[in-house]
Amino acid sequence: MESKEEEPNVSCGRPVCLHNPHLDALKDDILYHFSLGTGTHNLPAMFGDVKFVCVGGSPWRMKSFIEYIAAEVSLQDPNSDYPNICAGTDRYAMYKVGPVLSVSHGMGVPSIAIMLHELIKLLHHARCTDVTIMRIGTSGGIGVEPGTVVVTKQALNDMLLPKFEQVILGQTVERSTDLDQSLAQELLQCGNELKQFPTVVGNTMCTMDFYEGQARLDGAFCYYTEADKQAYLNKVRDAGVCNIEMEATVFAAMCKLSGIRAAVVCVTLLDRLKGDQLTSSHEVLVGFQEHPQILVGHFIKKQLKAKAADLSPLINIRGAMRRKESHAKL
Amino acid sequence: MESKEEEPNVSCGRPVCLHNPHLDALKDDILYHFSLGTGTHNLPAMFGDVKFVCVGGSPWRMKSFIEYIAAEVSLQDPNSDYPNICAGTDRYAMYKVGPVLSVSHGMGVPSIAIMLHELIKLLHHARCTDVTIMRIGTSGGIGVEPGTVVVTKQALNDMLLPKFEQVILGQTVERSTDLDQSLAQELLQCGNELKQFPTVVGNTMCTMDFYEGQARLDGAFCYYTEADKQAYLNKVRDAGVCNIEMEATVFAAMCKLSGIRAAVVCVTLLDRLKGDQLTSSHEVLVGFQEHPQILVGHFIKKQLKAKAADLSPLINIRGAMRRKESHAKL
Numbered sequence: 277m278e279s280k281e282e283e284p285n286v287s288c289g290r291p292v293c294l295h296n297p298h299l300d301a302l303k304d305d306i307l308y309h310f311s312l313g314t315g316t317h318n319l320p321a322m323f324g325d326v327k328f329v330c331v332g333g334s335p336w337r338m339k340s341f342i343e344y345i346a347a348e349v350s351l352q353d354p355n356s357d358y359p360n361i362c363a364g365t366d367r368y369a370m371y372k373v374g375p376v377l378s379v380s381h382g383m384g385v386p387s388i389a390i391m392l393h394e395l396i397k398l399l400h401h402a403r404c405t406d407v408t409i410m411r412i413g414t415s416g417g418i419g420v421e422p423g424t425v426v427v428t429k430q431a432l433n434d435m436l437l438p439k440f441e442q443v444i445l446g447q448t449v450e451r452s453t454d455l456d457q458s459l460a461q462e463l464l465q466c467g468n469e470l471k472q473f474p475t476v477v478g479n480t481m482c483t484m485d486f487y488e489g490q491a492r493l494d495g496a497f498c499y500y501t502e503a504d505k506q507a508y509l510n511k512v513r514d515a516g517v518c519n520i521e522m523e524a525t526v527f528a529a530m531c532k533l534s535g536i537r538a539a540v541v542c543v544t545l546l547d548r549l550k551g552d553q554l555t556s557s558h559e560v561l562v563g564f565q566e567h568p569q570i571l572v573g574h575f576i577k578k579q580l581k582a583k584a585a586d587l588s589p590l591i592n593i594r595g596a597m598r599r600k601e602s603h604a605k606l
Numbered sequence: 607m608e609s610k611e612e613e614p615n616v617s618c619g620r621p622v623c624l625h626n627p628h629l630d631a632l633k634d635d636i637l638y639h640f641s642l643g644t645g646t647h648n649l650p651a652m653f654g655d656v657k658f659v660c661v662g663g664s665p666w667r668m669k670s671f672i673e674y675i676a677a678e679v680s681l682q683d684p685n686s687d688y689p690n691i692c693a694g695t696d697r698y699a700m701y702k703v704g705p706v707l708s709v710s711h712g713m714g715v716p717s718i719a720i721m722l723h724e725l726i727k728l729l730h731h732a733r734c735t736d737v738t739i740m741r742i743g744t745s746g747g748i749g750v751e752p753g754t755v756v757v758t759k760q761a762l763n764d765m766l767l768p769k770f771e772q773v774i775l776g777q778t779v780e781r782s783t784d785l786d787q788s789l790a791q792e793l794l795q796c797g798n799e800l801k802q803f804p805t806v807v808g809n810t811m812c813t814m815d816f817y818e819g820q821a822r823l824d825g826a827f828c829y830y831t832e833a834d835k836q837a838y839l840n841k842v843r844d845a846g847v848c849n850i851e852m853e854a855t856v857f858a859a860m861c862k863l864s865g866i867r868a869a870v871v872c873v874t875l876l877d878r879l880k881g882d883q884l885t886s887s888h889e890v891l892v893g894f895q896e897h898p899q900i901l902v903g904h905f906i907k908k909q910l911k912a913k914a915a916d917l918s919p920l921i922n923i924r925g926a927m928r929r930k931e932s933h934a935k936l
Contacts, residue, residue: 298823298832305824308884309816336696366666367713383697386714386852390816396826434773443764444818445830445838486639486720488774493628494635496726497863500775502628508775522716533827554638 289405292396293535305401307394311364314401322361323402327375328576329395329409331388332568333523335360335369335380341412341569342371342378348573349374349580376576381411381523385484388523392530399536408459408537408579412568415480415521416490417544418513422556423473423564425571427463428455428480428540429516431524434489436481436515440529451529456537463539466574473543473567478518480540482525490520492552509549519544543567619735622726623865635731637724641694644731652691653732657705658906659725659739661718662898663853665690665699665710671742671899672701672708678903679704679910706906711741711853715814718853722860729866738789738867738909742898745810745851746820747874748843752886753803753894755901757793758785758810758870759846761854764819766811766845770859781859786867793869796904803873803897808848810870812855820850822882839879849874873897 299305304315312319330345332338342358361370368391371378379395381388399407417424430438431453440451460477467475487495491505512520524540531538543564545554554561629635634645642649660675662668672688675681681704691700698721701708709725711718729737747754760768761783770781790807797805817825821835842850854870861868873894875884884891 294826296823296825296828298828302824302883306883306885334696366664382712382714382717383720384712384714384716386814386816386819387712387717389814390713393817393825393827400826435776442815442818443813445821445834446765446841483773484716484719485772486716487723488772489716491775493626494632495723496624496626496730496860497723498626498628504775511776530826553632553636555636 290407290535291403291405292399292407293533294397294400295533299397305397307398309365309367309390310362310370310394310398312362312398319398319402323372323377323398324404325375326372326377326399326402326404327407328579329377329379329399329407330412330572331379331381331391331395331409331527332412333381333383333414337412337565337569338369338378338380339371342373342376344566344569345376345378345573345576346373349376349577375580384522385482385526389526389530392527396530396534396536408539409531410463410538410572410575411523411527411540411542412572413521413523413540413542414545414565415519415542416546416548417519418509418517418547419549420476420478420518420544420547421474422544422546423567424518424544425467425473425475425567426480426519426542426544427460427467427475427477428524428528428542429457429460429477430479431455431528431540432479432481432515432517433525434481434483436512436517440525442526442529452532453525453528454532455528455539459537459539463541463571463575466571466578470570470574472570475571476518479516480524480542481512481515481517481520483520483522486522490548494552506549513549520548541568541572620737620865621733621735622729622737623863624727624730625863629727635727637728639695639697639720640692640700640724640728642692642728649728649732653702653707653728654734655705656702656707656729656732656734657737658909659707659709659729659737660742660902661709661711661721661725661739661857662742663711663713663744667742667895667899668699668708668710669701672703672706674896674899675706675708675903675906676703679706679907681706705910714852715812715856719856719860722857726860726864726866738869739861740793740868740902740905741853741857741870741872742902743851743853743870743872744875744895745849745872746876746878747849748839748847748877749879750806750808750848750874750877751804752874752876753897754848754874755797755803755805755897756810756849756872756874757790757797757805757807758854758858758872759787759790759807760809761785761858761870762809762811762845762847763855764811764813766842766847770855772856772859782862783855783858784862785858785869789867789869793871793901793905796901796908800900800904802900805901806848809846810854810872811842811845811847811850813850813852816852820878824882836879843879850878871898871902
């Protein structure tokens with residue numbers, strides 16, 4: 277009863293759902309690609325307080341994000357070092373400060389899927405609740421100014437359908453790619469408050485290839501004409517797509533299955549209606565990549581403030597109850 | 607004429623083919639995910655002598671491979687440092703010693719596909735000829751002893767079909783996953799000569815997911831029974847599959863399209879007919895991961911020796927011709 281009172285969100289909050297009865301039979305669960313495991317690490321102690329998970333392709337970017345968020349929400353001494361929690365492997369990198377976890381996922385659907393399987397198990401084993409997970413990434417824009425942040429409304433596959441197809445035991449299984457619409461609106465609101473860069477809510481197309489799969493003319497192979505490309509990208513734009521990237525469908529599908537509130541927040545590095553190659557200067561591109569970090573940082577700061585305000589009356593009540601109990605014991 | 611005589615293989619050898627007429631119109635070609643480009647780097651000077659490209663998922667492993675190969679073929683001072691040629695990005699890592707290039711590709715089909723588009727363009731821009739490319743990776747075995755090296759005969763997709771499906775402009779295009787059978791046999795022969803670990807030639811299944819896609823029971827989600835899993839893996843074994851990994855189909859398809867001799871050489875870390883989790887000790891797993899490196903190192907050493915023997919009469923002829931020309935000029 278006491279632990280319930282002390283950690284009301286741990287016991288009452290929304291859990292991270294696994295759908296796998298076989299895991300109960302495992303003595304230890306080895307999260308191989310994180311170099312972590314239930315037999316070797318105390319996951320509840322290491323991760324039990326996590327409320328926000330931010331994921332992105334590049335390990336460097338995810339390290340810079342944790343440094344940014346630590347400074348932004350004043351969670352820790354700004355001179356702190358943030359060691360890579362997955363230092364035993366080079367598959368993924370993971371950093372943590374307070375309730376914020378930052379994890380890299382590499383490029384493409386299979387790479388992020390391996391990471392998400394192990395992340396979802398990690399959050400479950402750590403008994404985390406009320407987790408929000410946001411992908412902060414880069415993308416090619418469709419008809420939006422480079423540097424625009426697109427918060428995904430609906431994740432579409434490369435056939436422009438709102439589903440993720442997964443082959444399981446030789447059979448194709450379809451999964452929904454619905455994302456949390458209220459979270460998307462909250463993130464849009466953050467963009468409007470910040471006024472530092474354009475922020476829009478729109479559909480995101482997720483492809484399995486960067487070159488031919490995104491109708492680029494500059495891959496090693498290209499068997500279509502520039503007119504074919506333009507006709508296809510116009511069709512993509514007409515489906516409400518504001519950006520193209522390579523992870524959104526499986527990210528949406530897996531977060532939905534596990535009951536985690538999720539959003540995809542990507543900056544556009546170029547307008548694909550106008551070209552294929554990333555010709556902007558290194559400095560400009562680095563600046564663009566900070567936009568999703570700034571937006572999500574603002575969101576996390578607001579959430580933590582709101583939570584602190586929500587909890588303060590409860591803390592007062594609990595304090596009063598404890599005082600009452602102490603008196604009763606005397 | 608003189609440069610032709612000095613580099614007979616450069617002008618007469620098998621080139622790396624691009625199938626993209628649009629590239630001619632590009633002023634500079636930016637290989638974005640390598641942080642290299644034709645406008646910023648002298649690719650023929652940097653890479654023109656490359657004859658062997660080895661690729662693998664992990665950047666650490668590809669660095670250790672270049673150190674191993676340098677020592678093995680005595681190409682360079684063993685105390686040399688091998689800087690990451692792609693130090694400007696954290697998407698991929700690249701190392702070179704003499705005619706051997708070592709490149710990481712991350713995990714899964716989309717990740718290796720981005721790398722291969724840019725690698726094939728790099729080799730073409732550098733005017734490389736007679737290139738052999740080998741993927742040295744890890745995999746789950748089917749009915750073979752852990753530590754066995756499987757040289758891929760045929761790369762099969764997750765429907766057990768020998769093809770790679772790619773969506774281009776919203777249409778599914780099928781590509782052949784044929785690999786060079788004579789190269790596979792040469793690699794098997796190397797394994798037989800070495801006698802350090804079992805080496806077999808067999809089919810390789812390539813999946814888009816590590817957990818549900820490979821019938822594991824230990825992902826975040828699993829909606830099938832252990833009996834379903836076993837029935838499926840038996841079907842996979844009956845299709846001649848000796849191992850399961852996540853890159854072989856697109857690797858085979860792209861190398862075939864570009865006319866590059868290619869092989870997939872993966873060690874099996876466990877027998878999937880007996881389990882799912884990688885429970886072997888860290889030391890044992892590290893030792894297994896050296897098997898493809900040792901096999902491919904032996905192959906490269908043999909090839910370089912054979913080439914040196916082939917070239918020696920030509921060098922003598924050329925020397926005689928030069929002496930003759932010198933006399934004529936006197």
